[in-house]
Amino acid sequence: MANLKERFSDSMELPPETPQPNVYPLSWHSHTKKLQEVWEAALRENWDPEKLPWDTLDVDSYTWEEREAIAYWWTLLSVFDASAPPVFAEALIKTYEVHEEDPVRKCFFSVTRDEQNHEIMCGLAITKLLGHPDPITYEPKTDLGRRLQKNAKWLYFNGGRYWTGYKQAVPKYDLAVLFSSFLMGEIAAATIFKQMYDNSREAVFKEGFRNIGRDEGRHMAICMAVMERDYPKLNQANKDVVTKQIRAGYLFLSAVLFEPPMEFWDLPSDFIATQREAEEVARMAGFGIPTYEMKLENWRNAMLNLKGVLDRYGIDFPAIPEVGITGKEISDVEMDDIIPVF
Secondary structure (H helix, E strand, O other): OOOOOOOHHHOOOOOOOOOOOOOOOOOOOOOOHHHHHHHHHHHHOOOOHHHOOHHHOOHHHOOHHHHHHHHHHHHHHHHHHOOHHHHHHHHHHHHHHOOOOHHHHHHHHHHHHHHHHHHHHHHHHHHHHHOOOOOOOOOOOOHHHHHHHHHHHHHHHHHHHHHHHHHHHHHHOOHHHHHHHHHHHHHHHHHHHHHHHHHOOOHHHHHHHHHHHHHHHHHHHHHHHHHHHHHHHOOHHHHHHHHHHHHHHHHHHHHHHOOOOOOOOOOOOOHHHHHHHHHHHHHHOOOOOOOHHHHHHHHHHHHHHHHHHHHOOOOOOEOEHHHOEOOEOOOOOOHHHOOOOO
C-alpha cells in the first residue's frame, strides 16, 4: 500500500510557514511592564474560596426566607460568574492565537482563574444556604423562595442565549475592542463588591467580597494597560464598535449591577418587584446589597469614569439615559451583537 502521508522534510531544508492563526506563539516577548506587574500581583493575591471561614456561617440563625433571599443574590451573580470561566478561557485562547506578548497571556490566564474562584464562591454560598447544590432544582421552602426560583430560571434562560454570539464575536473583534467591554464590567463590579464588603455582617461573605473586589480591581488594571497600549492606534470602525459595545454592555450587566432593562432581557412582568422584595429581606438580614439609589449612583459613576477613559482616545460615548448620561444614540442592540462583560 502506498504511503499517502506528505513528508515535507523529504524535500525541504526548512518546513513551510505555519498557517496562522496558530494556537501557540513559541515566543515570550514582553513589552508592557504594567501587565507583568499585574500578573505578579495575581500570583501574590491568589485565594481559595474553600478555605474561607465557612465554619462561622450559622445558616440556622437565618429564617428560610432570609436564606432563600441571600441565595438568590448569589444565584443572580452566578448567572454571570458561572459563565465567566469559559468566556475568559475563549479570550485566553485568542491571546495565544494572535501571538500576544507574554504578559497579556499571563494576565488573561489569571483572569480565567479568578473567575473560576468567583464561580466556586457562588456555588459554596448557594449550597450552604439552601442545603442543596443547585438553585434550579432546589425545592423552595417559602412563597418568596418559589417566586425567586422562577426569577432564577428566567435569568438562566437569558444568560444562556449569548454564548453562540460570543463565540462568533471573539474571533471577529480585535483585543482592543474586547477590552473595552471587559473594562466596563470591571469598573462597576469593583464598586459593588466594595459596598457588599462594607455592608455585609457575615464574616465569610465579607472575606469573599474583599477578595473578589480585589480581583476585579486587578482586572481593571489589565484592561487599562492594554487600552493605553492599543487605543492610540484604533481605527474609526473599531471606535464605532466600542461605542456600541458600551451600550450593549450596560444593558447586559444591568441585570446584576442595577436592574435588568425589560426591552433587552426577556423576563416576566413581576421579576423586578420580586427581586426588590428579596433584596430588602436580605438587606435586613445583614447582607449588604446596595439600595436602588446606591446602584444608580454606582452605574452613573462607572459610566462617567469609562467616558473619561474613552474621551482621551476620541471615542464617542453612548447615551445612557437610565443613569442620566447623554451621548451618541444607540438603538439597535441585539443579543447576538454583544460581547458579554463580567
